[in-house]
Amino acid sequence: MCGIVGAVAQRDVSPVLLEGLKRLEYRGYDSAGLAVIDDNETIQRIRILGKVNHLYEKHESSPLTGGTGIAHTRWATHGKPSVHNAHPHICRNQVALVHNGIIENHSALREQQITAGFEFESETDTEVVVNAVYQALETETDLLQAVIEATRQLEGAYALGVINNSEPHRLVAARKGSPLVIGIGIGEYFIASDVFALLPVTQQFIFLEDGDIADIRRDSLVIYDKNLQLVDRPVNISELNADVADKSGYRHYMLKEIFSQPNAIAESLENRIQDNRIVVSEFGQDAEKVFKKTNTVKISACGTSYHAGLIAACWMEEIANVPCHVEIASEYRYRKSVVSDNTLFVSISQSGETADTLAALQKAKQSDYLSTLAICNVAESSLTRESELVFLTHAGPEIGVASTKAFTTQLVSLFMLVIAIARYKGLSNDQEAEFVKQLESLPGRVNQILQYKDKIETMAKDFADKHHALFLGRGSFLPVAMEGALKLKEISYIHAEAYAAGELKHGPLALVDDDMPVVAVAPNNNLLEKLKSNLEEVHARGGELYIFADKSSEVEVSENIHVLKINGFYDFMAPILYTVPLQLLAYYVAVIKGADIDQPRNLAKSVTVE
Numbered sequence: 083m084c085g086i087v088g089a090v091a092q093r094d095v096s097p098v099l100l101e102g103l104k105r106l107e108y109r110g111y112d113s114a115g116l117a118v119i120d121d122n123e124t125i126q127r128i129r130i131l132g133k134v135n136h137l138y139e140k141h142e143s144s145p146l147t148g149g150t151g152i153a154h155t156r157w158a159t160h161g162k163p164s165v166h167n168a169h170p171h172i173c174r175n176q177v178a179l180v181h182n183g184i185i186e187n188h189s190a191l192r193e194q195q196i197t198a199g200f201e202f203e204s205e206t207d208t209e210v211v212v213n214a215v216y217q218a219l220e221t222e223t224d225l226l227q228a229v230i231e232a233t234r235q236l237e238g239a240y241a242l243g244v245i246n247n248s249e250p251h252r253l254v255a256a257r258k259g260s261p262l263v264i265g266i267g268i269g270e271y272f273i274a275s276d277v278f279a280l281l282p283v284t285q286q287f288i289f290l291e292d293g294d295i296a297d298i299r300r301d302s303l304v305i306y307d308k309n310l311q312l313v314d315r316p317v318n319i320s321e322l323n324a325d326v327a328d329k330s331g332y333r334h335y336m337l338k339e340i341f342s343q344p345n346a347i348a349e350s351l352e353n354r355i356q357d358n359r360i361v362v363s364e365f366g367q368d369a370e371k372v373f374k375k376t377n378t379v380k381i382s383a384c385g386t387s388y389h390a391g392l393i394a395a396c397w398m399e400e401i402a403n404v405p406c407h408v409e410i411a412s413e414y415r416y417r418k419s420v421v422s423d424n425t426l427f428v429s430i431s432q433s434g435e436t437a438d439t440l441a442a443l444q445k446a447k448q449s450d451y452l453s454t455l456a457i458c459n460v461a462e463s464s465l466t467r468e469s470e471l472v473f474l475t476h477a478g479p480e481i482g483v484a485s486t487k488a489f490t491t492q493l494v495s496l497f498m499l500v501i502a503i504a505r506y507k508g509l510s511n512d513q514e515a516e517f518v519k520q521l522e523s524l525p526g527r528v529n530q531i532l533q534y535k536d537k538i539e540t541m542a543k544d545f546a547d548k549h550h551a552l553f554l555g556r557g558s559f560l561p562v563a564m565e566g567a568l569k570l571k572e573i574s575y576i577h578a579e580a581y582a583a584g585e586l587k588h589g590p591l592a593l594v595d596d597d598m599p600v601v602a603v604a605p606n607n608n609l610l611e612k613l614k615s616n617l618e619e620v621h622a623r624g625g626e627l628y629i630f631a632d633k634s635s636e637v638e639v640s641e642n643i644h645v646l647k648i649n650g651f652y653d654f655m656a657p658i659l660y661t662v663p664l665q666l667l668a669y670y671v672a673v674i675k676g677a678d679i680d681q682p683r684n685l686a687k688s689v690t691v692e
């Protein structure tokens with residue numbers, strides 16, 4: 083998604099802005115730009131289509147210098163990726179603006195502004211905002227008042243950074259629905275879409291709340307809330323290091339993140355287990371009270387987080403005996419739904435800023451839920467602020483667009499949630515201790531699976547020239563297959579679909595031929611024999627099978643059947659374990675295809691627009 087950086091300082095801010103954009107690259111973007119107010123109080127701008135490195139080159143050949151500036155990476159929503167659609171947008175050489183979000187009433191505003199004599203240079207929804215600020219400046223006293231006036235006209239979501247050449251040492255920032263942080267320096271202030279962008283210049287951050295407008299100068303920061311009342315927002319000291327976003331010698335962030343899973347899982351478990359029991363208060367002060375009453379669980383999430391929810395639902399019904407429904411947030415938010423008594427609403431999100439997940443939570447808060455719980459990786463996110471109970475996944479920052487360690491730590495967290503609820507539904511201490519033992523064994527077991535990387539890399543070669551792939555699983559391994567298919571399609575651009583293996587003969591079997599690899603997840607559980615029959619059906623029709631199986635599953639290699647045997651035992655941790663080889667398979671296929679693994683085309687890390 084779009085990324086914003088801005089600064090007001092004594093020094094030349096261009097290097098800070100460029101470095102900030104580089105650090106926001108992981109969010110996904112297609113073009114970038116930067117504008118500063120120079121010593122002659124003129125707004126200077128450069129914009130490019132493509133990567134931030136290209137912006138660096140352009141800046142090197144025609145450097146911009148100035149103490150006040152804004153910069154942006156754009157992820158196209160309205161208007162194709164192009165230089166003229168890239169931000170910052172400037173109105174009549176006086177006001178420059180960067181925007182993240184979507185202005186829903188941009189067409190109506192554009193019509194009004196054309197009638198008022200404005201000419202448009204882009205197809206974006208953003209240009210109406212810079213024009214609106216310019217227009218307001220004709221009657222308002224200063225930039226702050228003009229931004230207030232302009233934002234009154236806007237419907238939709240925005241994070242904004244605005245500068246005005248007649249007030250060269252001032253930056254106004256506003257947020258509604260899209261995240262924005264303020265970084266505090268010494269005699270200088272910064273804004274950005276997230277803290278990573280600013281870690282080289284500060285560790286002190288203020289997280290703007292929805293509706294806030296900040297008036298920022300070198301030596302002062304004043305924040306108004308949505309009712310335009312002065313507010314004091316707390317200053318947070320980040321514990322992240324500036325080098326948190328380096329690849330530590332790995333070729334890609336995704337590979338680093340796959341290999342950091344044993345550690346990330348260990349971090350997720352730390353302090354959450356005491357005397358072989360889950361520490362329920364880790365979910366929040368009221369967790370015990372809420373879990374005791376919980377009769378049903380509703381989970382809402384998007385993408386990979388949704389898949390984590392599907393696996394959790396299997397656990398919840400099997401272990402806690404509590405009905406659990408999972409829904410894609412973008413569907414749930416617009417659907418009339420019925421809430422049964424004492425239902426706990428659980429949102430799952432890596433970023434905590436996914437627009438649909440947040441909107442679903444807002445809907446839930448207006449419905450009759452017992453309470454709301456966020457399972458989230460970002461402590462200071464909109465989702466954690468808006469939820470009554472919070473459980474942090476502690477995966478550490480995830481930079482690769484394809485989610486890996488966030489997923490496995492979500493599963494670990496959700497398993498702890500299941501045990502915590504099950505405790506009040508009759509789970510014995512001994513059973514709880516057994517589940518805790520399974521959890522504690524995970525880091526070592528994931529580590530063992532990572533050792534199969536060379537075998538998986540070899541297997542990946544067979545996929546490189548394929549256009550389609552089918553993933554099969556049953557029970558809690560269907561979402562594992564879904565996650566494997568999502569990973570493959572998002573980073574290698576091979577069309578991949580997951581099916582419940584039992585559904586094969588109801589349609590997808592028609593697709594099977596020697597050009598369609600079929601990937602199956604085959605743990606040695608009660609469904610293994612059923613799955614084997616499904617795989618026979620594929621084999622009989624000339625399909626090429628790639629099976630990830632338990633050592634004890636008695637699935638053997640033969641013509642057109644490739645088997646990777648995983649050091650075998652089956653327990654509730656198996657969906658987590660079987661996810662790892664599928665992550666590696668997707669990764670190596672994408673490497674062979676030469677794809678842009680950490681920033682796949684058209685995708686964004688944190689989807690802050692609908």
Ligand code: M6R
Binds near residue numbers: 434439687
């Ligand atoms: O930050 P979130 O977990 O809310 O993000 C949800 C999805 O956008 C995300 O999981 C997406 O599907 C990933 N790119 C998948 O790898």
